[in-house]
Amino acid sequence: MTGSDGAVVVSVTGGVTGVSATYERLLALAVTLEAAAERMRAWAADGARVLVDGDLLASGLLAPLSLAEAEVAVVTATTGPDGVLTESAGWWLDAEALRLAVRLLQEADELAEHALDVLDHALGRALGQSLALSLGAAPLWLPALAG
Numbered sequence: 001m002t003g004s005d006g007a008v009v010v011s012v013t014g015g016v017t018g019v020s021a022t023y024e025r026l027l028a029l030a031v032t033l034e035a036a037a038e039r040m041r042a043w044a045a046d047g048a049r050v051l052v053d054g055d056l057l058a059s060g061l062l063a064p065l066s067l068a069e070a071e072v073a074v075v076t077a078t079t080g081p082d083g084v085l086t087e088s089a090g091w092w093l094d095a096e097a098l099r100l101a102v103r104l105l106q107e108a109d110e111l112a113e114h115a116l117d118v119l120d121h122a123l124g125r126a127l128g129q130s131l132a133l134s135l136g137a138a139p140l141w142l143p144a145l146a147g
Contacts, residue, residue, distance in 0.1 A: 026102050033095035040088035047078030 050056065051074055060067035079085045 023102050023106060026098055030095040030098040030102075033091050033098065037088040037091035037095065040084040040091065044078040044083065044085035044088070047074045047084075050074050 051071060056067065056070065075083075077083055
């Protein structure tokens, strides 16, 4: 196979045989996402403190329109539709969804393991019964083997 720049592709890695995500790594990612969400909530709280800062409020006596613009900007950045508080909820939800996905995958693994155990037991039992039946008929076919 040749790439668009004329280079010959020798091998491809990844995909089904090369993915190396583990449950532990996925759960660690969830912790990282949750920590980021917590930092965003702290930034939103910082914004609330800015709004009640005495020096900022005092400046409103000299420049009321500038104060209003600053307050709108802080509110928009912290609690607006695209503000850090709103975005933190999305990051927290991503962390929870990741934890749920890992839990569901682990439970699916356990169910598959149980199903294989049941199947293994059933096949072993069927093989044992067929051997028992064939050994019961052994006197009929043993002379043929000896002969």
